Amino acid sequence: MSQSEAKDSGARDTAMVTITINGREVEADPSKPLIAACHAEGEEVPHYCYHPGLSPVGSCRICQVGVQQGQMPPRVMAACRTPVAEGMVVDTEAPKAHDARRECLEFLLKNHPLDCPICDKAGECTLQDYSFDEGQGEGRSVEPRRKLDKRKSLGDVIVLDQERCILCSRCVRFFEEVPETPQLCIGERGSHSVVETFMNRPLTGNYQGNLADICPVGALTLKEFRFQARVWNLHKVASTCAGCSRGCAVTTEVLRKHEVKRFRPRHEPAVNGYWMCDTGRFALEAPNREHRLCGGILRGGSGQAQPVDTRTALEVARDMLIVHGEALIVASPFLTVEEGRELLALGKTLGARPVFLSPEPNDLTDDLLHTGDPCPNRRGLSELGFDALPVEEVLETLPSYESALLVGERLIDMLGAKNLATLPTALRVVLLECHYVDSPSIDVAVGIPNHVEREGTWVNVDGHAGRIAIARPTPEGVWMATRTIDTLHELLTMSAPGADAPGSATPGAIPSTPGAEATLG
Amino acid sequence: MSGFETYLLERTQAKDSHLLKVARGLGTYGALKKILDTPLTPKDVIEELKESGLRGRGGAGFPTGLKWSFMPDADKDTRKRYLALNADESEPGTCKDRVLMREDPHTVIEGCLIAAFAMRLDAVYIYVRGEYRVPYERLAVAIEEARTAGLVGPRILGSDFSCEIHMHKGAGAYICGEETGLMESLEGKRGHPRPKPPFPAGFGLWGQPTTVNNVETIYNAPFILERGAQWFRSMGTKKSPGNFLCGISGHVEKPGVYEIPLGMPARQILDEFAGGVWKKRALKAWIPGGSSTGFLKPDAIDTSMDHDSLKEAQSMFGTGAMIILDETASVVRSALTLMNFYEHESCGQCSQCREGTQWLAQIFQRIHDGQGRMEDIQLLEDLANGMAPGKTICALSDAAAIPTHSVIRNFKDELVEYVREGGHPDLRGKQPAVHQEVGV
Ligand SMILES: Cc1cc2nc3c(=O)[nH]c(=O)nc-3n(C[C@H](O)[C@H](O)[C@H](O)COP(=O)(O)O)c2cc1C
Ligand code: SF4
Ligand code: SF4
Ligand code: FES
Numbered sequence: 001m002s003q004s005e006a007k008d009s010g011a012r013d014t015a016m017v018t019i020t021i022n023g024r025e026v027e028a029d030p031s032k033p034l035i036a037a038c039h040a041e042g043e044e045v046p047h048y049c050y051h052p053g054l055s056p057v058g059s060c061r062i063c064q065v066g067v068q069q070g071q072m073p074p075r076v077m078a079a080c081r082t083p084v085a086e087g088m089v090v091d092t093e094a095p096k097a098h099d100a101r102r103e104c105l106e107f108l109l110k111n112h113p114l115d116c117p118i119c120d121k122a123g124e125c126t127l128q129d130y131s132f133d134e135g136q137g138e139g140r141s142v143e144p145r146r147k148l149d150k151r152k153s154l155g156d157v158i159v160l161d162q163e164r165c166i167l168c169s170r171c172v173r174f175f176e177e178v179p180e181t182p183q184l185c186i187g188e189r190g191s192h193s194v195v196e197t198f199m200n201r202p203l204t205g206n207y208q209g210n211l212a213d214i215c216p217v218g219a220l221t222l223k224e225f226r227f228q229a230r231v232w233n234l235h236k237v238a239s240t241c242a243g244c245s246r247g248c249a250v251t252t253e254v255l256r257k258h259e260v261k262r263f264r265p266r267h268e269p270a271v272n273g274y275w276m277c278d279t280g281r282f283a284l285e286a287p288n289r290e291h292r293l294c295g296g297i298l299r300g301g302s303g304q305a306q307p308v309d310t311r312t313a314l315e316v317a318r319d320m321l322i323v324h325g326e327a328l329i330v331a332s333p334f335l336t337v338e339e340g341r342e343l344l345a346l347g348k349t350l351g352a353r354p355v356f357l358s359p360e361p362n363d364l365t366d367d368l369l370h371t372g373d374p375c376p377n378r379r380g381l382s383e384l385g386f387d388a389l390p391v392e393e394v395l396e397t398l399p400s401y402e403s404a405l406l407v408g409e410r411l412i413d414m415l416g417a418k419n420l421a422t423l424p425t426a427l428r429v430v431l432l433e434c435h436y437v438d439s440p441s442i443d444v445a446v447g448i449p450n451h452v453e454r455e456g457t458w459v460n461v462d463g464h465a466g467r468i469a470i471a472r473p474t475p476e477g478v479w480m481a482t483r484t485i486d487t488l489h490e491l492l493t494m495s496a497p498g499a500d501a502p503g504s505a506t507p508g509a510i511p512s513t514p515g516a517e518a519t520l521g
Numbered sequence: 522m523s524g525f526e527t528y529l530l531e532r533t534q535a536k537d538s539h540l541l542k543v544a545r546g547l548g549t550y551g552a553l554k555k556i557l558d559t560p561l562t563p564k565d566v567i568e569e570l571k572e573s574g575l576r577g578r579g580g581a582g583f584p585t586g587l588k589w590s591f592m593p594d595a596d597k598d599t600r601k602r603y604l605a606l607n608a609d610e611s612e613p614g615t616c617k618d619r620v621l622m623r624e625d626p627h628t629v630i631e632g633c634l635i636a637a638f639a640m641r642l643d644a645v646y647i648y649v650r651g652e653y654r655v656p657y658e659r660l661a662v663a664i665e666e667a668r669t670a671g672l673v674g675p676r677i678l679g680s681d682f683s684c685e686i687h688m689h690k691g692a693g694a695y696i697c698g699e700e701t702g703l704m705e706s707l708e709g710k711r712g713h714p715r716p717k718p719p720f721p722a723g724f725g726l727w728g729q730p731t732t733v734n735n736v737e738t739i740y741n742a743p744f745i746l747e748r749g750a751q752w753f754r755s756m757g758t759k760k761s762p763g764n765f766l767c768g769i770s771g772h773v774e775k776p777g778v779y780e781i782p783l784g785m786p787a788r789q790i791l792d793e794f795a796g797g798v799w800k801k802r803a804l805k806a807w808i809p810g811g812s813s814t815g816f817l818k819p820d821a822i823d824t825s826m827d828h829d830s831l832k833e834a835q836s837m838f839g840t841g842a843m844i845i846l847d848e849t850a851s852v853v854r855s856a857l858t859l860m861n862f863y864e865h866e867s868c869g870q871c872s873q874c875r876e877g878t879q880w881l882a883q884i885f886q887r888i889h890d891g892q893g894r895m896e897d898i899q900l901l902e903d904l905a906n907g908m909a910p911g912k913t914i915c916a917l918s919d920a921a922a923i924p925t926h927s928v929i930r931n932f933k934d935e936l937v938e939y940v941r942e943g944g945h946p947d948l949r950g951k952q953p954a955v956h957q958e959v960g961v
Contacts, residue, residue: 057870058914059716059871060871061871061873061912061913061914076912081716083718103873103903103906103912104873106907107873107877107880108872108876111876143883167870186711189694189867190867191875193875
């Protein structure tokens with residue numbers, strides 16, 4: 001959990017005070033600045049240097065609101081550095097406050113390069129937003145604008161455009177306060193101020209990407225995302241990061257229903273606060289990998305891979321699993337709770353042992369977010385009753401079974417294509433995966449969606465249930481994973497011993513999906 | 522010279538007045554001894570200060586006794602407590618604290634000790650402007666002399682009152698004279714002023730209760746304690762009692778630092794002390810209390826030099842440092858010089874100040890160079906309105922806005938003339954000046 005959230009939760013004990021915001025009496029937390037109370041009330045108060053996850057410095061001076069306290073006449077005050085006090089009357093729309101904000105914007109735009117047409121931040125830039133809301137239509141400066149470094153590399157992740165920077169110092173405070181590895185500072189003074197790294201050293205650490213989110217303008221951008229998309233063309237859905245068992249709340253952002261362009265952190269006090277790590281942020285390769293497995297593939301007596309539709313493949317799988325009844329079910333740690341539940345039911349029908357693949361922890365663990373455990377739903381699957389089995393153990397025990405049902409994304413990666421190829425030919429292998437590897441040991445393969453195409457629940461390391469959501473359509477011919485598992489289960493139920501009375505034959509079997517599909521069987 | 526009682530510069534006149542033995546002969550440390558020898562309590566000392574009506578000489582004119590009384594009760598709040606003595610003296614025109622530190626460091630030390638007694642402080646930090654080499658050395662030597670004599674350190678003069686005094690050298694930034702910028706700088710950080718609240722009395726140096734006072738303010742304390750609040754009130758005006766050190770510079774015959782009772786008309790100071798405008802020229806403009814107080818017209822020269830009168834004249838007493846401009850001077854060029862100063866000295870935290878000081882300087886530069894536009898005058902005014910009052914973390918932004926307003930209010934004709942005629946008279950009819958890019 002981020003430390004800012006730790007601060008948040010610790011402060012709840014303080015007694016609330018009653019203040020009036022824009023005519024409404026509200027309860028406010030005196031441990032937080034006035035701006036937080038206004039935002040909690042849904043009142044937009046412009047802010048640049050203030051960020052709810054960082055300490056307030058009150059330097060940009062945009063957050064001016066009208067405040068009346070006690071007998072004093074109303075004043076315009078910086079809401080991010082004004083403590084709330086009992087009886088305070090706040091008017092965020094006071095004309096004088098508007099004026100102060102308009103003036104502040106004029107100063108901020110004085111040296112701004114106004115290169116919005118080529119700025120990655122355009123569309124999410126609060127300098128644009130507030131200028132649109134309350135700036136003045138025309139710039140009055142005829143002076144030459146500051147000429148500074150427009151593309152200064154700050155390491156592998158971030159590029160700095162010093163001309164766009166409005167010197168809010170969020171980035172400086174981020175490194176000081178969140179990963180607690182101060183690396184940025186404001187160099188020079190006054191109108192010569194620039195953001196820079198100490199001794200021009202490149203930035204380090206696994207949290208650099210957050211700079212691009214917290215920078216209110218397009219001064220700090222991701223090398224990865226630079227000039228890649230206009231943000232208004234991105235379709236954004238709330239989801240959960242697949243990078244580790246922290247399961248940070250994210251938005252998945254997809255360009256033209258196709259490519260995942262960004263993962264960005266979403267505020268979730270119980271999990272990640274406002275942040276996420278770079279490992280998760282830049283885990284774009286897996287969801288975007290080409291050559292998806294669409295439909296099914298059978299490897300008949302000829303030994304040739306033969307494409308078929310999903311249902312045909314599932315029917316072959318059913319036959320195989322019935323004949324070679326002693327099966328091991330290996331789930332991917334990316335399966336959702338919902339998928340896991342269905343798979344478990346199927347396993348019960350089959351009398352198979354359910355395990356999930358549990359790769360070694362990696363060395364990315366830190367004190368902030370990354371757990372070092374690459375299994376996003378370890379807890380969810382464990383709680384359902386899957387045993388965690390390390391990769392070697394799975395490979396060791398597989399040959400002692402007659403058949404294997406491998407379900408979920410990245411199983412080929414985790415088990416290793418080479419290892420799969422060396423499995424005994426006697427073992428019947430049914431693989432539900434996003435990708436296919438041409439291997440003689442895989443008898444039936446069926447394509448499933450990956451984690452940006454599915455929905456469901458992952459339970460994180462602390463027991464928090466995070467939702468993953470569908471951010472783009474599944475590839476042509478690919479069924480939802482739950483439907484695939486469900487259909488296979490149904491096929492098995494119908495042909496299971498004593499299946500003449502469907503539904504009652506297998507205790508614990510969940511009712512299969514009704515409808516047209518069922519009648520086909 | 523006018524007959525009035527003086528005390529501020531008396532001790533500084535003696536030969537070797539900076540040495541302890543000379544200073545003692547002149548009565549220094551008498552007030553401290555009096556406090557320690559009598560049953561005077563810290564509260565009594567603060568009361569005496571309050572009664573005297575002494576107002577801070579650092580610029581804002583805040584009542585000193587009241588400021589001292591803001592410190593939390595030492596019995597209830599057991600944190601360490603400090604005085605930061607503001608000897609950063611960087612306001613253009615101001616050069617009075619230098620004289621006191623250089624010529625009479627022992628009374629400065631005595632003032633610090635009295636403040637320490639009154640506010641029950643643990644230590645005093647003296648923040649000296651970096652360029653003040655001799656004052657710094659004199660103060661450093663004086664502290665060592667005083668320490669050896671049992672006047673600084675543990676159990677001062679055998680009493681149970683102890684106080685340490687530390688020195689710190691600034692590095693040349695005007696902003697480190699702003700009280701919270703000073704504290705940041707003392708802590709070893711950049712001199713970035715802190716937003717208030719919290720105020721220094723509750724959260725100052727290293728987060729501990731702290732009072733910041735100007736050198737001249739503190740210098741008054743021993744005299745008030747020794748001679749009494751009523752004596753102090755016999756000088757100056759009702760609301761601004763006492764004498765002050767008037768540093769007068771610019772186009773005068775005898776620039777210097779003079780001791781003046783508050784409330785003396787500026788004209789009298791100019792004529793009787795500074796020998797009038799030099800070369801028998803006429804007065805064009807004057808600044809009453811350091812660069813941040815703005816340009817006044819000659820017709821305001823009869824204003825009394827005290828806080829209320831100057832406020833009425835739409836200016837401020839400030840640091841009491843008068844700057845005189847004769848009829849040949851250019852107010853536009855002087856304003857440009859000031860704006861370049863504020864642009865250079867802005868710490869850059871606040872948008873309005875960082876961008877505004879640069880913008881003002883650029884506009885004054887263009888008007889000066891003959892590239893001004895009529896609408897620039899309105900723009901100057903709007904920008905100054907956007908920068909102050911109270912819109913930024915500290916008052917540096919105000920300090921740039923006030924002179925700008927004053928030029929528009931009092932010398933608009935000159936602005937208009939520069940725009941119409943093509944800039945400063947020296948430049949008119951010549952090749953247009955190559956436009957300088959300010960702040961690139
Ligand atoms: C930009 C700026 C610079 C200042 N510089 C000085 C200075 O050099 N010396 C000083 O005594 N006060 C300076 N001040 C005023 C201090 O903030 C503070 O008010 C003063 O030291 C308080 O002392 P006093 O109450 O004894 O006057 C400055 C204020 C500002 C806004
Ligand atoms: S780079 Fe961005 S976050 Fe950093 S100070 Fe500049 S505007 Fe603020
Ligand atoms: S007003 Fe100017 S000098 Fe003062 S804190 Fe703000 S930017 Fe710095
Ligand atoms: S948001 Fe309040 S001063 Fe920057």
